Amino acid sequence: YGAIMNLQIEKSSFGDFWIEDDAIYLYTSEQMVDFIKDHLIRINQLTVSFEKIDEHPKQVFKTKEISLVVASERADALVAALTHSSRSDAKDLIRKGYVQVNHIELEEPDKICNNGSVISIRGTGRFTFLGFSRKTRTGRIVAEFLQNI
The missing domain is CATH 3.10.290.10 (RNA-binding S4 domain)
Structure with missing residues (x-):
């Protein structure tokens, strides 16, 4: 959450997100997809990359x-x-x-x-x-x- 807010994005520009073993899923508006792909490249010391997916992934919870x-x-x-x-x-x-x-x-x-x-x-x-x-x-x-x- 902090890495996203550090980009000075309005909170209303993105929705919920969750982290799985090897992926981060982030709900955002169509207009923000390219901005996030281009600018959200590091979280703490880790290099990350994002890609747009058209299907809503199924999140499995206990x-x-x-x-x-x-x-x-x-x-x-x-x-x-x-x-x-x-x-x-x-x-x-x-x-x-x-x-x-x-x-x-x-x-x-x-x-x-x-x-x-x-x-x-x-x-x-x-x-x-x-x-x-x-x-x-x-x-x-x-x-x-x-x-x-």
Whole structure:
């Protein structure tokens, strides 16, 4: 992440990325492909090269299923539950650009997440929202997630 930011690229110009044994996958706009290929050539002491691929590679994760009680269906409520923090702290994470939904930075805390949405929270992890399973006696909602481990 630091090497990308060092190129002084706007955060909105690229999405999520992940690292595998011999590859780095980075979601970016069509306009940024050549710039990244030409300028992102070193990460720390390693020489790297990028190439454009047309297929979305399948990322395989080890996961565990978790259930959390949430106050509502809004993204800030889900983020608060996933980070074990207050809803106002979750809104701060969203405002700072630390939360992505489906590899795109979340800008509105009142967004409703769909089943299957991938929620990435910097410093916390990546989760797939499976949906709501039931309501508690007090009317709160139990949300089901797959957590990447």
